[in-house]
Amino acid sequence: MGQIEWAMWANEQALASGLILITGGIVATAGRFTQWYFGAYSIVAGVFVCLLEYPRGKRKKGSTMERWGQKYMTSVVKLFGPLTRNYYVRAVLHLLLSVPAGFLLATILGTACLAIASGIYLLVSVPPAHRGKRTQNQTQVAKCVCGVKCAVRSVCAFHVCKWSSVSRLIDLIPSSCQALIWAVALFSRGHPHDPWL
Amino acid sequence: MAVSWRSWLANEGVKHLCLLIWLSMNVLLFWKTFLLYNQGPEYHYLHQMLGLGLCLSRASASVLNLNCSLILLPMCRILLAFLRGSQKVPSRRTRRLLDKSRTFHITCGVTICIFSGVHVAAHLVNALNFSVNYSEDFVELNAARYRNEDPRKLLFTTVPGLTGVCMVVVLFLMITASTYAIRVSNYDIFWYTHNLFFVFYMLLMLHVSGGLLKYQTNLDTHPPGCINLNRTSSQNISLPEYFSEHFHEPFPEEFSKPEEFTQNTFVKICMEEPRFQANFPQTWLWISGPLCLYCAERLYRYIRSNKPVTIISVISHPSDVMEIRMVKENFKARPGQYIILHCPSVSALENHPFTLTMCPTETKATFGVHLKIVGDWTERFRDLLLPPSSQDSEILPFIQSRNYPKDDWKPYKLRRLYFIWVCRDIQSFRWFADLLCMLHNKFWQENRPDYVNIQLYLSQTDGIQPLDNRLTVGAVVEENSCRWFEQKFPRGRKTVGVFCCGPNSLSKTLHKLSNQNNSYGTRFEYNKESFS
Numbered sequence: 001m002g003q004i005e006w007a008m009w010a011n012e013q014a015l016a017s018g019l020i021l022i023t024g025g026i027v028a029t030a031g032r033f034t035q036w037y038f039g040a041y042s043i044v045a046g047v048f049v050c051l052l053e054y055p056r057g058k059r060k061k062g063s064t065m066e067r068w069g070q071k072y073m074t075s076v077v078k079l080f081g082p083l084t085r086n087y088y089v090r091a092v093l094h095l096l097l098s099v100p101a102g103f104l105l106a107t108i109l110g111t112a113c114l115a116i117a118s119g120i121y122l123l124v125s126v127p128p129a130h131r132g133k134r135t136q137n138q139t140q141v142a143k144c145v146c147g148v149k150c151a152v153r154s155v156c157a158f159h160v161c162k163w164s165s166v167s168r169l170i171d172l173i174p175s176s177c178q179a180l181i182w183a184v185a186l187f188s189r190g191h192p193h194d195p196w197l
Numbered sequence: 198m199a200v201s202w203r204s205w206l207a208n209e210g211v212k213h214l215c216l217l218i219w220l221s222m223n224v225l226l227f228w229k230t231f232l233l234y235n236q237g238p239e240y241h242y243l244h245q246m247l248g249l250g251l252c253l254s255r256a257s258a259s260v261l262n263l264n265c266s267l268i269l270l271p272m273c274r275i276l277l278a279f280l281r282g283s284q285k286v287p288s289r290r291t292r293r294l295l296d297k298s299r300t301f302h303i304t305c306g307v308t309i310c311i312f313s314g315v316h317v318a319a320h321l322v323n324a325l326n327f328s329v330n331y332s333e334d335f336v337e338l339n340a341a342r343y344r345n346e347d348p349r350k351l352l353f354t355t356v357p358g359l360t361g362v363c364m365v366v367v368l369f370l371m372i373t374a375s376t377y378a379i380r381v382s383n384y385d386i387f388w389y390t391h392n393l394f395f396v397f398y399m400l401l402m403l404h405v406s407g408g409l410l411k412y413q414t415n416l417d418t419h420p421p422g423c424i425n426l427n428r429t430s431s432q433n434i435s436l437p438e439y440f441s442e443h444f445h446e447p448f449p450e451e452f453s454k455p456e457e458f459t460q461n462t463f464v465k466i467c468m469e470e471p472r473f474q475a476n477f478p479q480t481w482l483w484i485s486g487p488l489c490l491y492c493a494e495r496l497y498r499y500i501r502s503n504k505p506v507t508i509i510s511v512i513s514h515p516s517d518v519m520e521i522r523m524v525k526e527n528f529k530a531r532p533g534q535y536i537i538l539h540c541p542s543v544s545a546l547e548n549h550p551f552t553l554t555m556c557p558t559e560t561k562a563t564f565g566v567h568l569k570i571v572g573d574w575t576e577r578f579r580d581l582l583l584p585p586s587s588q589d590s591e592i593l594p595f596i597q598s599r600n601y602p603k604d605d606w607k608p609y610k611l612r613r614l615y616f617i618w619v620c621r622d623i624q625s626f627r628w629f630a631d632l633l634c635m636l637h638n639k640f641w642q643e644n645r646p647d648y649v650n651i652q653l654y655l656s657q658t659d660g661i662q663p664l665d666n667r668l669t670v671g672a673v674v675e676e677n678s679c680r681w682f683e684q685k686f687p688r689g690r691k692t693v694g695v696f697c698c699g700p701n702s703l704s705k706t707l708h709k710l711s712n713q714n715n716s717y718g719t720r721f722e723y724n725k726e727s728f729s
Contacts, residue, residue, distance in 0.1 A: 009386050012373040065378045105348050113369050
């Protein structure tokens with residue numbers, strides 16, 4: 001169980017989220033509804049995330065299945081050194097990229113998916129020795145409106161026997177979700193009769 | 198080389214036929230539902246409000262109903278094993294079709310992904326249209342509470358909306374963990390997230406109970422588009438000629454002359470206000486049967502697996518291979534089947550499949566498996582049973598053996614067995630050498646020396662000189678397989694079963710070769726073993 005490489009799953013999730021963002025962005029931009037520029041942003045963010053996540057990282061143990069043609073993107077991604085190598089930076093980057101797409105109905109699911117990927121990267125970026133310590137320092141568990149927490153809890157429930165740091169994940173993900181929802185609520189107040197996408 | 202139609206039909210024909218039937222069912226369902234919502238009079242007003250989004254969402258939902266019910270059936274492995282081994286399925290072709298169950302499961306899964314995408318996109322457009330096209334005339338048809346209500350509120354504050362979002366998240370977790378790369382490298386992630394299917398199905402049951410989409414029940418007293426004399430807004434003011442001609446006329450069999458505005462094509466008088474009722478959740482009918490069947494199967498597996506197994510002996514072989522011999526009450530198995538081992542002392546949650554290398558017989562209840570020590574579970578299992586070893590792990594050998602009953606000979610239809618084994622180095626043959634020698638001696642004693650023909654291939658040479666023509670060094674398997682296929686089988690139309698257990702590249706080559714033409718008209722039936 002301790003040998004599971006979660007980063008590989010986070011990579012697949014981020015790539016899928018990028019595609020979802022692109023699709024939602026196309027729908028929003030093509031329809032030219034109010035605040036369609038969020039849709040345009042979503043396309044750009046989606047393309048960036050896809051390019052960043054396309055090269056599959058080398059596994060710690062065993063052979064790595066490379067994606068077709070990934071060597072071209074690998075050389076570009078490696079240029080940025082620790083900015084792209086570090087999972088904590090990726091986690092924060094994905095979280096920040098996902099926030100603006102949450103304002104549009106068409107791209108809101110892309111936000112949720114990218115936030116989940118960000119959460120898993122955050123989990124991977126913390127060394128195992130420090131996981132228990134962080135649990136004690138968390139103040140309170142924030143409630144999460146969307147189903148992300150339920151899904152993550154379901155996944156984590158299978159690990160509860162073997163993994164002592166599960167409560168840290170439960171603490172962090174809802175906090176991110178809550179921050180996200182608050183940000184969306186704060187900036188989405190407008191005229192009640194404006195048509196939203 | 199040209200394809201042999203006999204072999205192609207044997208290998209691919211039934212599979213493609215089933216695929217065609219499944220595809221036709223999907224297309225039929227999609228088209229029928231699309232037309233119902235596009236043209237059906239009971240959905241006339243709803244269609245006016247929502248447009249194409251309604252038709253696409255409902256049509257994709259019906260395809261999802263079918264696939265969500267079918268996807269569970271290939272996973273009822275005990276039922277499939279029972280059908281495969283019983284006399285009720287005499288045809289080898291049907292039995293081989295049952296081997297394709299995992300492929301069918303994946304096909305249904307991919308279809309669910311695609312049509313979920315269509316369904317979600319269409320419903321997001323519906324949410325917008327519910328908000329923008331809020332109807333003051335038919336208030337009960339609305340999902341929004343007022344015109345231009347924020348569609349995101351519809352998404353997160355209604356039962357179908359919220360369960361839909363949760364289902365998308367669960368599906369996202371399941372799909373991203375089901376890719377080939379993840380299954381091969383981190384099977385645990387795939388297995389645990391895939392068990393979220395139960396959450397998905399529970400959410401699905403709730404999702405369809407929302408009743409947001411309604412149909413009109415009183416079509417006879419209120420034909421869609423009829424003129425309401427009491428209402429002045431959003432209706433055509435009828436011309437006096439039409440008014441006098443069609444007053445109290447019963448429902449016409451043919452369409453009347455269309456009006457200028459396309460909203461109303463009928464010029465009939467409404468007897469009463471339209472009444473709407475929510476659709477019955479058909480999904481419950483689709484998925485309850487397969488879900489109950491699958492749950493019953495999981496329950497049966499759990500009950501059966503609670504009976505303990507006694508380990509009789511543990512034998513350590515070279516090249517990090519361990520053989521375990523066990524007995525279990527009332528355990529029956531046939532050559533070619535596999536068992537799943539679960540050892541709570543090693544891991545409370547992990548199960549691992551291993552092909553049986555020794556089956557229980559009528560006289561002896563012992564059965565056995567050979568394990569290659571690669572990975573943390575097998576290492577811990579070995580440390581539990583044997584003293585710790587300091588040997589390095591290697592990659593799994595290419596082949597798993599089938600051990601026919603040693604002391605209970607049944608007349609199988611098999612006439613000759615060619616056993617081809619490819620390994621990287623000669624050390625890897627050592628762990629199986631005893632078993633091969635025993636088998637060879639047994640057939641010599643029973644005066645069947647040519648029953649088993651053993652061919653060993655080494656992919657790395659390292660200066661080895663073979664003394665026996667059964668060992669080929671530095672072989673290129675594909676090239677040799679082709680020549681070997683052509684040489685080995687005499688004239689006359691025979692059927693040869695090819696059973697492959699190995700990496701994908703080898704499997705694909707052999708599959709292609711099995712479908713190709715050969716001079717003798719021999720038909721090669723290709724079978725593959727895979728656990729991931």
